[in-house]
Amino acid sequence: MGPEPYLEHIAKAKKSVGIPIIASLNGVSTGGWTRYAKMMENAGADAIELNIYYMPTDPEVGGASVENRYCDVVTQVKNLLHIPLAVKLSPFFSSIPNATHKIDQAGADGLVLFNRFYQPDIDLETLEITPHLDLSSSQELRLRLNWVAILYGHLHADMAITGGVHTADDVLKSMMVGARVAMMTSALLEHGISHIGDVFQDLRSWMEKHEYESIRLMLGSMARRAIPDPSDFERSNYMKVLGSYAIEDANSVGDLAVKNSL
Numbered sequence: 290m291g292p293e294p295y296l297e298h299i300a301k302a303k304k305s306v307g308i309p310i311i312a313s314l315n316g317v318s319t320g321g322w323t324r325y326a327k328m329m330e331n332a333g334a335d336a337i338e339l340n341i342y343y344m345p346t347d348p349e350v351g352g353a354s355v356e357n358r359y360c361d362v363v364t365q366v367k368n369l370l371h372i373p374l375a376v377k378l379s380p381f382f383s384s385i386p387n388a389t390h391k392i393d394q395a396g397a398d399g400l401v402l403f404n405r406f407y408q409p410d411i412d413l414e415t416l417e418i419t420p421h422l423d424l425s426s427s428q429e430l431r432l433r434l435n436w437v438a439i440l441y442g443h444l445h446a447d448m449a450i451t452g453g454v455h456t457a458d459d460v461l462k463s464m465m466v467g468a469r470v471a472m473m474t475s476a477l478l479e480h481g482i483s484h485i486g487d488v489f490q491d492l493r494s495w496m497e498k499h500e501y502e503s504i505r506l507m508l509g510s511m512a513r514r515a516i517p518d519p520s521d522f523e524r525s526n527y528m529k530v531l532g533s534y535a536i537e538d539a540n541s542v543g544d545l546a547v548k549n550s551l
Contacts (some may be wrong), residue, residue, distance in 0.1 A: 296332045300392030311375070315340040315360075326374075336373040336398075339366060344406060352383045358386070360395040365395035374540045375399035375449065379406065385436055386443065393444045400440075401449045401472070402433050410420060414549075424475035429453035434466050438522050441467025457491030459472035464504050465511035 295312075303310050304495075312334035318323035326337055341362060344353050367374050374396065380403040382388040389400055410421040437448050441469065449470035450463040456476075463471040476484055495508030501507055509515055513522045 292328075296328055298377045298487045299329060299332040299334050303335075310336055311336045311388050312336045313340050313377075315342050317509070321368055322362050322366050327369050329369055329539060334372065336375060337370065338375040338377055338399075338401060338510050339363065340404065342404065342406070356388050356391055360391050363392055363395040363397050372483060375401055376383065377401040377451070379404050381406075386440060389440055389444060389446075397446045399447045399449060399470075400444065401451050401470075402436055402453055405429075405452050409530050410468070416451065424478060425453050425455075427453050427455045427459055428474075433468075433478035434462055435522055436461070437468050438466035438512045441509050442514050457488045457495060460492060461495060461507070462511075465509070467509040467512045469508070477546050493531040 295391060297311050310333060312321065312332075314326055314329060314337055316325060316339075322339070326339075329337055339362060339451065340443040341359055343355065359378075363374065363376055376392055376397045378385075378389065378392070378400060383523065392400065408421070409418045411417075412419045430450070433450040434450055441446065447469040448467060448469040448536070449472055451474075453471035454460060454463060454471045454473045454476070460471040460473075473485075473488070476488075480487075496502075496504075501550060513519045516522075
């Protein structure tokens with residue numbers, strides 16, 4: 290889908306539904322970012338997500354240069370728009386708190402954590418690089434939970450979690466660490482749009498069981514600054530994590546070791 294069909298798609302979607310339409314923009318040049326962002330706003334988008342899909346490969350390019358590129362794009366696009374602007378971020382910054390702070394100061398209204406970078410595979414028969422896309426799983430959510438929990442309360446921008454949100458439990462965890470949005474794509478591709486209804490029903494059931502009247506009551510309740518031991522979100526918890534692993538059937542493992550020795 291090229292730029293013109295996508296703009297038409299935004300306009301049609303805006304006319305067809307009663308929920309906000311958030312357009313996604315992946316540009317290259319400064320002029321491209323700003324021009325198409327304005328065109329998306331004019332087409333009816335209620336907000337825009339900048340998908341700054343930039344993977345540095347030049348060893349001469351430092352981390353600060355990469356962060357400045359993000360900030361420059363955000364500032365220039367934000368100055369043209371009258372609608373909210375979100376920025377989808379990579380988990381590969383050398384200091385995520387510092388990078389998110391700079392992008393927040395540059396004018397972003399929301400931060401989306403994290404992008405899933407395209408990672409090609411190798412065909413051993415043809416010796417060619419092949420595209421390979423795997424849908425996410427709930428296990429990928431942990432990276433997002435960790436960083437949103439750490440960042441919560443330190444940014445003006447709202448935070449959204451993307452990558453690993455499949456179930457009502459995943460949504461609840463996202464809200465508890467401080468996200469205002471839980472984004473779901475892979476689960477809908479796997480189970481269909483009706484999966485949204487199942488997630489909402491499970492959310493209501495959990496909230497009724499645990500006497501939560503609204504999502505707002507749980508927002509940030511499990512963030513780093515809200516728990517008694519903040520080190521649970523830091524590497525000082527490393528040994529505790531390793532110690533949490535337990536072999537399910539020690540006797541079976543012992544029997545196997547004996548058999549192998551024979």
